[in-house]
Amino acid sequence: MTLLEGVRGKCYSVQDIELEEQLKRRLQMLGLTQGTQIEVLNCKKGGSVIFKVRGTRFAIGKTTAKGILIGGEKDGKDN
């Protein structure tokens, strides 16, 4: 599944990033490396997603969210 399909409040692990090289590197440098745990904090119909990775919150747009492959759904720390 992709980050776009992530459910608010759940945690996932990053499996792969399928985006153009430069954007992919940027995301990796921000800590979105393979296997990293991320938590979906908010998402809306328009497609933008707020997630937390390594203690930092980021907001990303739809196309970017679509290119981030995630798996291993777990309940977030809130629940």
Add this chain to the structure above:
Amino acid sequence: MEKTINVAFIGNPNCGKTTLFNAYTGAKLKVANWPGVTVEKKEGAFEYHDHPFKLVDLPGIYSLTSYTMEEKLSRSYILEDEVDVIVDVVDASSLERNLYLALQLIELGKPVVLALNMMDIVEERGMEIDIHRLPEMLGIPTIPVSARKKMGLDILMHAVAHHKDKSPSSFEHHHDEKKRSGHPHNHHKECVVVYSDEIEDKIDRISERLQAHYKELTNVRWLAIKLLEQDAEIRQKYTLDLTDLIDRSYETDIINQKYDFIEEVISECLVNKDEKAEATDKVDAVLTHNIWGLPIFFGIMALVFFLTFNVGDALKGIFEVGLDWFSTSVYNGLQLLGAGDVLISLIVEGIIAGVGGILTFLPNIFILFLALAFLEDSGYMSRVAYVMDGLMSKLGLSGRAFIPMLLGFGCSVPAIMASRALEDPKDRLKTILITPFMSCSARLPIYVLFSEMFFPQHAMLVAYSMYLIGVVVAVLVALALKFIGKKKQVHTLLIELPEYKAPNARTIFIYVWEKVKDYLAKAGTTIFVASIIIWVILNFGPTGMVEDMSLSFGAILGKMAVPLLSPAGLGYWQVVVALIAGIAAKEIVVSSMTVLYGIANISSQVGMSTMVGALGAVGFTALNAYSLMVFSLLYIPCAATIATIRKETNSWKWTGVAIALQLIIAWGVATLVYQIGSLII
């Protein structure tokens, strides 16, 4: 006197770097641009224990690659010989991500001192950082500081002074034995981050070749790593054929392994890392709410403008009384001294009227910038990007493009510069073209004055409507550009949402003071000179000094453009002169009007009624006034904005497009308003 120690401040965005920088230099910083680019360069000097220090605040960046202008600039600056020590400011409450840049800096081989900022927040949250183990693992001095509470500042500079000749060294690792392999060179004693055997092998071989080929290299290991990452800049500089070693980009591997090391550091140095910032999540649940987020944002903006107009106007009264008194005293004083009529006219009706008239609007502008500083420093600004992302994507832009537009309410120049944060060049160009339609603070005096003169009952409503028209025009232009561009929608919102914090009084003070200073400087230079020029062209004509202004040079010039502006209800030579002069700076529209009518205190009741009477006499009604406001809103913001557009787009063609767009739209909308209005009334 000892040699000045040059310190470069570097760190992630939102790490509190600027607050820390301000804590050392205060408001005495020097703001300039980096040569060739419009990235702000902040410099400050101070003395500590008789040591002269020079601090340079570098732009906030996440990594030291060469992908963005900010990154390239920071990297080349710290690689220069001039920098003695790098201070890496780290947000201790988000250590994990911040350490990535730290590791890259350490790899450079220059002296680095780590400033662990926001330690107070870390403690509040019940987290603990092992500040003995951390420097051991990183090999650099690590100083806990709190820029907001001004703690640890002396110790940090002490460490800088003592560390200026030392490169990262003497650290201890307790790596897993599993990871410690039989690699021929054991790098665990020399390097902080040790990569996999495959990569270390390549680094060694590339280093050997580099050293054989280029003598006197000081940071071979770093260069080798950058070459493995296929860094564009470094590859250009070192054109050695290494294709047998570098078969692909190893950047992903290198990033991953740096983060593996960071995880090791975090697990050893951070206690209670799961303690999370509940407050921010709670606030975000409201402010970024899927339904309420947008109305809340609009409510906040309405409040900002309410404060700007209402509270600002109340304060403006005080300024007016002061100006009245000053103007009268100068007039009386000059007469007492027996000064000639010409000189008195120049000083009272030219300079004091022109410059003073602008100064009375200072309270409005002060409040507007105060509000913008508050939104920025609290961390709300980046939420606006998320909240607006849905709407902005309909215009073919990312939510991030809304930040420059919002800043455009303050001043178009920094707003256009802020568009740099957009990665896609087409998005950036689009944002640059529409941002000037957001009504900047220099246009505020025009609305305040004309709406109070001609719409005394609904002054605020009329002023609000200008902001609305500006936004609507920006939206329509964006839509038109989207239609013309036919670009497939690329949606690249990517923005950090920092934790909310109570805005720091000092940071806000410095931000607002910078803007107020700019405004005062503008009043003292551009507007001062323009007021004199306008006074001269209005008081002199082909026959020498004229009694009747309609025979002056200004009138002759204005009359030429009258037919062009008549359809918009602006066919008065006085108005034309004011509008042309307003290209230097928008406030000058107001100061030229005051000079034209020789009104010493334009914002006062007497001043306003004099002006209304004078304008009414030539048939200039409320409708003409509204049309004038619309035209002022939309036409060329000011010479400085044009210069900034030229610099940012690096193209005369696009600068020309921007100017043409502004003039055509201003004329079109003002004409529309006037013609439709004439039919109704």
